[in-house]
Amino acid sequence: MNYNWSFAPIFENWQVLAIGAVGTLRLFVICLVIGMGLGLVVALGRRAEARPLRWLSRAFVEVFRNTPVLVQILWFYYALPILAPVEIGPFTAAILGISLNSAAYSAEIFRGGIQSIEPGQWEAARAIAMTPAQVMRRVILPQAVRRIVPALTNRGVEIFKMSTLASVVAYVELLNQGKLIASIYFNPLEVYTIIAALFFLLLYPIVRLTYALERRLARSDA
Amino acid sequence: MYEWDFGPVLAESGVLLAGFRNTLELTATALAGGLVVGLLLALARLSPRRRLRWPAGVVIEVFRTTPPLVQLFWFYFGLPIVVSVEMTPFLAAALTFTIQSGAFFAEILRAGIVSIERGQWEAASAIGMRPHQTMRRVILPQAVKRMFPSMMERSIELMKTTTLVATVSYADLLFQANELAQKTFRPLEVFTLVALVYFVAITCLSGLGSLLERRFARSGEFAA
Amino acid sequence: MSVLKLVGISKSFGGTRVFENVDLDVEKGDRIAILGASGSGKSTLLRCINLLETPDAGSIEIGGTKVGSAGRSGLRISERDLQALRLRAGMVFQQFNLFPHMTVAGNVAEGLSTVRRMSRPDARTRAIMELARVGLADKADAYPARLSGGQKQRVAIARALAMDPEILLFDEPTSALDPALVGEVLGVIEQLAEEGRTMLLVTHEIGFAYHVANRILFLAEGGIYESGTPDEVLKHPRRPLTQHFLKEHKRFQF
Numbered sequence: 179m180n181y182n183w184s185f186a187p188i189f190e191n192w193q194v195l196a197i198g199a200v201g202t203l204r205l206f207v208i209c210l211v212i213g214m215g216l217g218l219v220v221a222l223g224r225r226a227e228a229r230p231l232r233w234l235s236r237a238f239v240e241v242f243r244n245t246p247v248l249v250q251i252l253w254f255y256y257a258l259p260i261l262a263p264v265e266i267g268p269f270t271a272a273i274l275g276i277s278l279n280s281a282a283y284s285a286e287i288f289r290g291g292i293q294s295i296e297p298g299q300w301e302a303a304r305a306i307a308m309t310p311a312q313v314m315r316r317v318i319l320p321q322a323v324r325r326i327v328p329a330l331t332n333r334g335v336e337i338f339k340m341s342t343l344a345s346v347v348a349y350v351e352l353l354n355q356g357k358l359i360a361s362i363y364f365n366p367l368e369v370y371t372i373i374a375a376l377f378f379l380l381l382y383p384i385v386r387l388t389y390a391l392e393r394r395l396a397r398s399d400a
Numbered sequence: 401m402y403e404w405d406f407g408p409v410l411a412e413s414g415v416l417l418a419g420f421r422n423t424l425e426l427t428a429t430a431l432a433g434g435l436v437v438g439l440l441l442a443l444a445r446l447s448p449r450r451r452l453r454w455p456a457g458v459v460i461e462v463f464r465t466t467p468p469l470v471q472l473f474w475f476y477f478g479l480p481i482v483v484s485v486e487m488t489p490f491l492a493a494a495l496t497f498t499i500q501s502g503a504f505f506a507e508i509l510r511a512g513i514v515s516i517e518r519g520q521w522e523a524a525s526a527i528g529m530r531p532h533q534t535m536r537r538v539i540l541p542q543a544v545k546r547m548f549p550s551m552m553e554r555s556i557e558l559m560k561t562t563t564l565v566a567t568v569s570y571a572d573l574l575f576q577a578n579e580l581a582q583k584t585f586r587p588l589e590v591f592t593l594v595a596l597v598y599f600v601a602i603t604c605l606s607g608l609g610s611l612l613e614r615r616f617a618r619s620g621e622f623a624a
Numbered sequence: 625m626s627v628l629k630l631v632g633i634s635k636s637f638g639g640t641r642v643f644e645n646v647d648l649d650v651e652k653g654d655r656i657a658i659l660g661a662s663g664s665g666k667s668t669l670l671r672c673i674n675l676l677e678t679p680d681a682g683s684i685e686i687g688g689t690k691v692g693s694a695g696r697s698g699l700r701i702s703e704r705d706l707q708a709l710r711l712r713a714g715m716v717f718q719q720f721n722l723f724p725h726m727t728v729a730g731n732v733a734e735g736l737s738t739v740r741r742m743s744r745p746d747a748r749t750r751a752i753m754e755l756a757r758v759g760l761a762d763k764a765d766a767y768p769a770r771l772s773g774g775q776k777q778r779v780a781i782a783r784a785l786a787m788d789p790e791i792l793l794f795d796e797p798t799s800a801l802d803p804a805l806v807g808e809v810l811g812v813i814e815q816l817a818e819e820g821r822t823m824l825l826v827t828h829e830i831g832f833a834y835h836v837a838n839r840i841l842f843l844a845e846g847g848i849y850e851s852g853t854p855d856e857v858l859k860h861p862r863r864p865l866t867q868h869f870l871k872e873h874k875r876f877q878f
Contacts, residue, residue, distance in 0.1 A: 181482045244602040245595045246560035249574060253595055256587035260402055301676050302721035302780075306735035306787055307710040309703060316738055320725050339467040346469075346567055353470055366477035374466045374474060381465045 187363040188372055198355030199376075205272055205341045205351060210334055212277035217284025222314070224289055235285070242282035248343055251275030255347045272344035280337050287329045291322035328392045335381050335388075352376065408584040409593060419576030420597060426493055426572060427559045433498030434558065438505025443535075445510055456506070463503035469564050472496045476568045489570035493562065501558045508550045512543030545616060552609035556602055563598075573597065625652045626688065627791050627822050628673065628713070633682035635668055642668045643846045646682070650791065650824065655817050657833035657854075658826045660843035661869060666826040667718075669843065670793050673824070674713040675699070675706060686712050687790060711739070714784030718796040720776040722768040722783075728755065729764035732783045740787070754782040758812050774805030778812055785816075792816065792823040799828060830873050834858050842866045 188195070223235030242250065255271035258264070266274075295318050303313040323330075345354035356373045360366040444456035463471065476492035485491070516539050524534035544551075566575035577594040581587040628650040635642045642665040650656060658666045671677040673684065675691075680698045684691045691709050692701030701709075722731050732751035736742040742750070755761045758778040768776055777797055784792060794813065798806040810832050817823065817836045827833055833840060833854065840857040842850040844865045850857055861867045 240603070241599065244606070245598045246563040246574070248563040248566070249591065249595050249598055252574070252578070253591040256581060257591040260588040296721075298717060298719050298721035299723065302715075302717060302723070302783075303734075304676065305674060305710055305715035305717075306783065307707045307739045308735065309707065312738050316734065317723055321723075324725065335465070342467040342469045343564075353467070353473070357473075360477065366473070367479070367481045370470060370474040370478045374462075374470050377466045377470060378462060382461065385461070385465055 181367070183368060184365065185368050185372065187365060188359060188368055191359055194355050194359055195352065195372075195376075198350060198352040201344075201349065201351040201354075202338075202341050205269070205276070205344055205349070206338050208273055209276040209280060209337050209341070212273070213280030213333070213337060214284050214330065216277065216281035218288050220281055220285035221288035221292065224285070225292070238278075239282045239285050242279050243286070247275055247279040247340060248346060250279055251343055251347060268344060268347040268349035271347050272341070272349050276337060276340050276343070279340070280333060283336075284330060284333050287326050287333060288322070290329075291326035292318055294325060295321050325395065328388045328395065331384060331388045331391065335384055338381060339377070402588070404589060405586065406589050406593065409580065409586050409589045412580055412584065415576050415580050416573060416594065416597070419571055419573035420601075422571050422576075423559070423562055423573040426490065426497070426562045426565060426570070427555075429494045430497035430501055430558055430562070431555055433494065434501030434505055437498055437502025438509055441502055441506035442509035442513065445506060446513060459499070460503045460506050463500045464507070468496065468500055468561050469567065471500060472564055472568060489565055489568045492568060493565040493570055497558060497561060500561070501554060504554050504557075505551065508547050508554060509543065512547035513539055515546060516542050548616065549609070549613055552606065552613075556605055556609075559602060559605070560598070626650065627652050627654070627686070629685040630673070631683050631685075633669070633672055633679045633684070635665070635672055635677060635679050641846050643843065646847055648841070648848070650822060652790075652822055653820050654822055654839060655837045656824050656839045656841060657837035658824060658841045658843060659828075659830065659833060659857075659869070660849075664843040665846070666843050667795050670715075670795050670824060670826050673793060674710050674715055675701065676715075684709075707739070711787060712790045713793055714787055714789030714791070715793045716777070716780050716784050716795065716797050718799050720768075720773070720780045720800070722776055722779055724768050727765050727767055728760065728771070728779050731768065731779055732786050735783065735787050751782070751786060754786045755779070757785065758782045759808075772805060773801045774808045777801065777809045781809075781812055781816075790822060792821055794823060794825040794827070796826050796828065828873075830858065830870070842869070844869075 220235045220238055223231050224239070226232050226235070251271050251274075254274040255266060255268065258271075258274075259266045292314075299317055299321070300313060303317040304310075308316065341351055342353040344351050345357065348354060352373055356369045360369040363369075441456045441460055444452040445460065447453050447456075472492060475496045476487060476489065479485075479492070480487040513535075520538055520542070521534060524538045525531075529537065562572060563574040565572050566578065569575065573594060577590050581590040584590065626649055628648070630646060630648040633646045633648075634644045646669065658669065660666045668677055672679045675684075678698045678701075681694070682699070683694070684699070686709055691705055692699045694700070722728075723734065726734060729748055729751045732754050733742075733744070733747035736747035736750055737744055740747075752761055752764050755764055758781055760775060760778055760782065763771065763775065763779075768779065771779065777800075781797075797813065798809050801809065806829070810829065813823075813825070814832075814836050825833065825837065835854075837854055840851060840854050841848050842857055842861075842865075844850075850861060850863050850866045856862075857866065858870065861870055
């Protein structure tokens with residue numbers, strides 16, 4: 179039990195981790211933007227007039243919510259290139275898997291938010307002759323988004339955590355770089371402790387923020 | 401145009417079946433463990449004693465805020481260095497996912513317990529019940545029912561998270577799929593089939609969940 | 625001059641008939657109060673007029689133009705026609721339905737800028753003018769959550785007025801209010817009546833209806849059961865259900 183922790187090799191190789199951090203951030207930002215944006219589109223698709231559009235959006239949500247994201251990443255990495263004549267690298271596969279998965283989840287969040295707005299708001303806006311698109315943009319979404327900010331922030335944290343899965347297809351992000359250091363210096367305990375700590379320090383303030391937002395929202399609704 | 405051929409994959413379906421069994425085994429173990437850990441953590445978190453409350457809070461927050469794959473690596477590669485145990489992929493995964501889902505269950509349970517009206521505590525103590533009796537007989541049964549949908553959702557998340565063990569070579573469904581894909585040179589069929597298996601399993605599970613929910617709702621048990 | 629004409633309007637919900645074959649002709653300057661027991665379809669009739677509910681059958685004419693055409697599941701109407709109709713018929717709801725994320729002035733200006741394509745500053749000027757009319761110009765920059773129920777409903781009236789409707793539809797505008805706040809809203813409606821506005825008013829305030837309306841419709845048995853001047857319907861009702869209804873509401877003073 180008298181293990182001598184030695185963090186020195188990690189600090190000496192901080193650039194390796196820094197490169198990984200950049201990779202993690204890059205993946206996170208792209209997946210966040212696509213995930214939330216597409217999520218909104220899919221949520222609106224589920225309310226569309228056209229039945230095929232509704233059905234398609236629903237199928238999208240079900241498929242991507244009911245399969246593991248790692249299976250999705252590997253499917254895009256190994257299987258998709260066989261079907262489509264495209265080069266799929268680790269980065270693209272990770273983006274596809276994580277973004278689409280997050281889009282399915284955020285679509286449900288948006289849908290819930292939109293549904294939570296009282297029918298009276300629709301009626302009042304329609305009664306002053308606003309078009310459905312105007313009602314959505316000017317009246318419903320601003321209110322819905324306010325209500326779902328905590329849930330969306332939470333989703334963002336999940337996306338950040340999910341970015342580690344890209345290491346499975348050898349995309350250069352934090353965990354992958356950690357593996358590299360651990361394999362050279364045989365210090366997995368220190369490496370994974372540091373990486374866990376990095377994620378915690380980065381994400382915990384955001385988690386606290388969502389708690390605060392939730393409380394504030396609960397108060398303002400009361 | 402690619403010609404789909406599931407033949408070679410289905411011929412080896414036993415491999416996938418074995419993987420699926422392992423996935424279920426791991427899920428069930430972590431679920432059972434997670435519920436116990438979650439309950440203990442939730443009670444500690446609500447305890448009037450600071451010494452209990454504080455560490456429980458740390459465990460919950462750390463395991464909810466760090467990526468599960470990092471946790472798994474920590475338990476699999478890191479932990480054996482300080483604790484002399486023979487670390488198998490199954491043990492590492494069971495430990496990680498037990499504590500991780502326990503942390504999530506704890507928050508769900510805590511929210512459920514807190515959501516029960518004060519009047520219930522007061523009514524129970526008015527008939528002379530002690531705090532732990534009130535918790536066990538009055539509060540928990542109501543809280544658990546109220547939290548059932550979130551619990552179900554978390555359990556499904558757990559099943560999906562178990563795919564991470566493939567990265568430490570535990571022969572779960574995804575790991576077996578990867579092996580089979582390399583053996584048969586049919587990654588498209590293999591991964592599509594595996595995605596389908598997960599989809600069906602998870603859809604059935606969540607369908608079962610909403611069925612139970614509706615049953616409870618009809619019997620009025622959910623409406624507190 | 626006919627402002628609004630309903631011919632043979634019918635509506636049912638899931639097989640339950642609300643009303644059938646309702647005809648109504650509203651002349652310019654008419655102030656029509658619609659009374660009836662709860663569940664008699666008063667609100668539904670009003671909501672059918674600006675098509676928040678789609679009538680199953682019948683036709684609607686507003687300002688001399690017919691709206692939509694008969695389709696398989698009731699009235700079919702294009703988005704353009706719908707918009708045109710709603711611009712001509714302003715609606716005030718029982719629950720106010722103010723937009724909570726906009727200021728009071730923002731609520732009133734919203735339709736002007738998004739629908740009437742007015743510039744934001746112009747819309748705001750107009751909004752403040754309408755707010756002054758209901759006595760709330762000083763609340764222009766407050767959010768609805770800060771207002772009393774009576775103030776909210778006056779803002780909702782200003783929001784409807786800002787769109788220059790030819791006819792105002794009031795759906796139980798005082799039913800959600802504390803008794804102490806009813807007066808200020810009725811005061812505003814009365815003032816609009818004196819200005820000669822055309823209005824349809826669903827209400828439980830029988831005394832107010834008597835005072836402000838020039839015609840009363842009493843809804844029962846799935847249609848207009850009795851109608852006439854306030855004196856005819858409210859003082860000398862001819863038919864039993866009307867008499868019964870008024871007896872139940874005896875506490876009201878004329």
